[in-house]
Amino acid sequence: MKILFYLLFTPILFANILPPNTFPFQTIKKANEAYDKGEFRKSARLFKSLNSNDPTVAYDQANAEYKAGMYGDALKSYTKAKGVDEATRLYNVGNCYFQKGDFASSIRNYTASLKLKGDEDVMHNLKLAKKKRAEKEKQKEKEKKKNDKDKKKEDEKKKREEEEKKKKKRNRERRTNRRKKKTRKKMIRKKSPMKKTLSHKKMPMPVRSRRQRRR
Numbered sequence: 001m002k003i004l005f006y007l008l009f010t011p012i013l014f015a016n017i018l019p020p021n022t023f024p025f026q027t028i029k030k031a032n033e034a035y036d037k038g039e040f041r042k043s044a045r046l047f048k049s050l051n052s053n054d055p056t057v058a059y060d061q062a063n064a065e066y067k068a069g070m071y072g073d074a075l076k077s078y079t080k081a082k083g084v085d086e087a088t089r090l091y092n093v094g095n096c097y098f099q100k101g102d103f104a105s106s107i108r109n110y111t112a113s114l115k116l117k118g119d120e121d122v123m124h125n126l127k128l129a130k131k132k133r134a135e136k137e138k139q140k141e142k143e144k145k146k147n148d149k150d151k152k153k154e155d156e157k158k159k160r161e162e163e164e165k166k167k168k169k170r171n172r173e174r175r176t177n178r179r180k181k182k183t184r185k186k187m188i189r190k191k192s193p194m195k196k197t198l199s200h201k202k203m204p205m206p207v208r209s210r211r212q213r214r215r
Contacts, residue, residue, distance in 0.1 A: 024050065031060070040068035055081040059089070071096045087117035094125065103133035 031046035047061035062077030075096045078089055094109035110126040113119070 031064070035064055035067075040064045041070070044068055044070065044073070053080075055084045059084045062092070066092065066096060069099075071099045087113050087119070090116070091119070091122050091125075094122075094129070098125065098129055098132075101136075103129045103136060107133065 027046055027050060031043045034040070034043035034046060041064075044061055044064035047057055047064060050057055052058075058077045059081035062074045062081055065071075065074035065077055075093065078093045078096065081089060090109045090113035094106040094113065097103070097106035097109060106129045107126060110122050110129060113122050114126065
């Protein structure tokens with residue numbers, strides 16, 4: 001299913017039916033010629049140079065901007081053209097939002113256009129916009145699940161790293177405490193005087209006296 005990106009209007013319609021001396025027709029003529037040649041940016045620039053508050057000029061400018069792919073500018077111009085062939089204007093606004101990937105806004109404008117005037121092209125684009133919105137939401141949900149999964153893995157990794165750091169810290173503290181304990185023991189030995197032990201000298205064995213003979 002392809003979106004019908006063409007605009008539902010006769011290009012540069014309203015600027016051609018303006019009363020004489022309302023706008024510089026030389027500029028309008030150049031803008032029309034540029035549009036017919038496919039020079040849409042030039043056409044949009046010429047319409048913009050008129051600096052007019054007339055909604056019909058804004059509508060022509062929006063058409064040229066849309067054709068040039070300037071969808072943001074076209075939206076602003078279509079807003080200024082409110083009231084000019086409203087059903088068609090809303091359809092074109094919906095196309096701008098569709099091109100920008102804002103399917104919710106395009107659906108809203110297509111729906112509003114259909115309420116004013118039934119049209120097969122508008123219905124076609126409305127169905128496609130709904131389909132695209134569903135695909136986008138599905139993709140968002142898929143990305144969210146993936147991001148949640150990646151975040152969970154990252155959190156678990158951080159947790160393991162923290163536990164490993166704590167374990168290493170505890171081991172360092174134990175080793176430090178053991179070294180301190182050994183150092184304290186050595187200091188205690190150095191400070192406390194050594195007890196002198198009595199030396200047991202060998203005493204001479206007593207000479208056995210001979211028993212006197214009995215007389």
